[in-house]
Amino acid sequence: MIKKWIALCLGALLLVAVFSGCGTGETPSGSQGSSPQGEPAAEGEIVTREDGSISFTDLSGRAITLEKQPETIAVANYLVNFMLVGGSQSLDKVSALAIDGWQDTRYGEYTVFTESFPKLLELPSVGGYHNDVLDAEKVLALAPDVLLINTSQYTENEASIPTWEAAGIQVVTVDYHKMSLENHLRSTRILGALLGRQEVAEELCRRYQGGIDLVNERLSTLSPEEKAAKVYVELGNNGAGEYGNSYAGTLWGGILDNLGVINLANGRLEGAYGVLDREYVISSNPDYIFIGGAIWSGDTGGDQMRMGFTIDEALAQERLRGFAGREEWRGLTAVQNGDVYGVDHGSLRNIADYVFTEYMAKCIYPDLFADLDPEAEMHDLYATYLPELRYTGTFMIQWDRQ
Template sequence: MPILKNVLLALAAAAMAAASAFAAEITDVTGRKVEIELPAKRILLGEARQIHVAAALKGEHVFDTIVGWRDDLIKKDPDSYAGYSERFPAVEKLPRFGYIPSGDFSLEAAIALKPDVLTLNLEAEKAVEEAGFIEKAAAAGIAVVYLDFRVDPAKNSERSIEILGQLFGAETRAKEFIDYRRAQIAIVTDRLANAGAIERPKVFIERSPGITGETACCRTFGPANFGEMVEKAGGHNIGSDVITATFGDLNPEQLVVANPDHVIVTGSNWSAESDLNQFVAVGRGADPTAAREKLRGLMQRPAFASLDAVKAGRLHAVWHQFYGAPYEFVPIQQFAKWFHPDLFADIDPDRTFREFHEKFLPVAYRSGYFVSLSDGGE
C-alpha cells in the first residue's frame, strides 16, 4: 500500500503541474494565431526593451522565465540596463542576441536555449517573413509572437501588454497596467475636452538628433507614436501635415515655414553608438545641466535660428525610449504642461512616473527623463 500511495501522489503532482500550464492560442498583433503552452516556461525577448513591460507584469520575478534577450537595451538605453543589472546582477550573464533584420541574429544559438517563444517587434515582420524565419523556428519548437509598441501604439499597445500578460502568466497584472495607463492619459485628454476650444500650439518633435553624421535636420514623426502624444497633449504636430508614416523627414525650409511654437527633441544615452556625441542624454538618472547644454547646442543649427520657439525659449527634450514602451502617459502629461501650463499647473509627470515605478516596477526610480529651456522648467 505505501508504494501504491506514493505512485498516486506522484501522479497527482504531475497532473497538478500539467494543469498549471495549458495549450492555448494567442492572436498576435498581426492577426496570426499562435499555439503555445501558457504560461510560457522559457521566453526569449526579441527586443530587450520589452523588459519595460515584462517587469511591470512580473516584478521581482521578471527574469525567472527569460532565457535570453536582444542586445538593444545595453546599446540604446544603457541607463535602464544599469538599473536592471544593479537590481538583478545575474542579467549580466543573460545571453544576448542581435537583430533579425540586420542579419546578426543566430537562430542556432537561440535554439540551444530551448525557448518556448520568441517575441518580436512588428517592424521586423518583413525581414522575418522574407527569411522564412517563422517556419525555421517552428521546426525547432519555438513559437514566434509579434508585439508592437512603436508602429501603431494606439492600435497595438494594449493588445501587446495583454499578450505579454498571457506569456508570463500575469493577466491580472496586465489589466491593472492597462487601467493605470488609461487613467493617467485621461487626466489630460478629459481636461482638454472639458476646456472647450483652446489654441493648440504648433509643435515640431525631432527624432534623435545628434547621434551620428552631420547635425542635419529634420527627422520627425507622422500622426502615430510621438506625433500622437503631441496631439493628445493638446498640441498640433506639424509633422502630421506632411508625413503619413510613423517617421519621415521635413526639409529645413518646411520647418522654417511651419514656424513651430515649441520644439521637442528626443534623446537618450547613445554613447555606445554615437560618433558625434551631440545628442541630448535624457533618461534614468540623467544630468539635467549637461542635457540642457546639448539642447542649446542643437538649436544652433541654421534651420532653427529664426523659429519663434527658439526665440521664446520653448525648447524641450524627452526620453527617446518612450516611443517604444507603453509609458506614453508620462510624456503626454509633460507635453500638456509645456503646451498649456496654466491648465495643467497641478500635474506632476515626475511624480506620476515615480508612482508607476513604486506600483509596478522592481527597479528604483531616478528622475531625468525631461529637460526644458522654457520658463516652465522641467
C-alpha cells in the first residue's frame, strides 16, 4: 500500500515537471538550457520566445531583453558582418551608420560596398569609421530601436548610453576585434537574433568554428620544437621606409597565439599594438614575415602596402617587394627563404577571418595544410551569403622574388 502511494506521488511530480517545462514559448540558441519567461538569458545563450521577445547577454556583459525584433538599427560598427548575417535585405532595417572617413580608411571596402549597395550612401552617419565617439544628439534624433556598437565604443560613449536607453534606444555591444573564437561566435549569434536570421548565423558560426578546429587539430600533432617558428607581423600603412605596428594578443597577434608560434611582439609592447624596434626585429631573425595591407589615405611615398578589395595582385606584389627589399632585412631567414607574405588588414574583425588563420598556418606549415585553399574559401563565403557584392581584390599573397 505504501509503495503504491509512493509510486502515485512520484508519477504526479513527474507530470508537474513535464507540463511546467512545456509552454514557456522559449527557444534557446548558442548553448543548451533556457531562462524563465521574461528573465535575461545566461551568458552565451540567446533565448527567443513565442511572444517575439529576445534575451541575451551582450559583449559588454549586460543582460539585454528586447520585446520584439528591432525594426530599425543604427550600425555603428561591423557593417560587413551585419550584412553577411542579414543579407542585402538587412539594409532595410538600417537607419544610420558610423562611416565618416570610411573612404579614406578602407577605400577598397568602401568602393565595392557602395557600388554594390548604393543605398549605403543615402544613410546618415552618426560617427567616424575609426572614431569611437558617436554623435550623441544625432543618435537621439534618429531614435533607432537598437544601436549596435563595439566594446571600445561602449567605453567611449558610456556617459551617453543611459540617455539613449531612457529614450528607448537599446544599445547592444558585439566584439570581433579581440579575434576570440568565443566572441566571434557570440557576436554572430546576436546579429542573427536581431535580424531574425538565426539559421544563417549558425551556418556562419559552423564555418568559422570548423576552420579554426581543423587548424587546431592538425597543429596538435606537432611537437613544441616544430611550432617554434619566429614570426614578425607589421602593418604596412607607414610604407617600406618606416616600421609600422605589430600586434600582441589581438588582431594578427591573436591569430599567431592560436597557431602557437613565437610572435616577436609578445612581451615587447606596452599595449596591444605598437612599433617594434628595428634592431630587435633584425636580431630576432624571424622565419616568417607578414605585412598587413589595405588602402589608406596619405600614401605620399607611394609605398604603403596595398591589399584588399579592388587591389590587383600586380600592385600588391610591387608594394610587397618594397618591404622585402629593405636593406637591413637582406640577411633575415624569412627573406632568404622567400617567406614574406602580404595579408589584408581590412578583412580582420570579420566572421570570415578564419581564412587568415588557415592561410598563415599554410604559410608556416605548408605540408600540413597543403590541401587548404583559404582564398577560395573566402570567395565562396561572400558568394554564398552576400552574392550581390562585386567581389574583386587581393587578400593574401606570397612575395614573388623574380
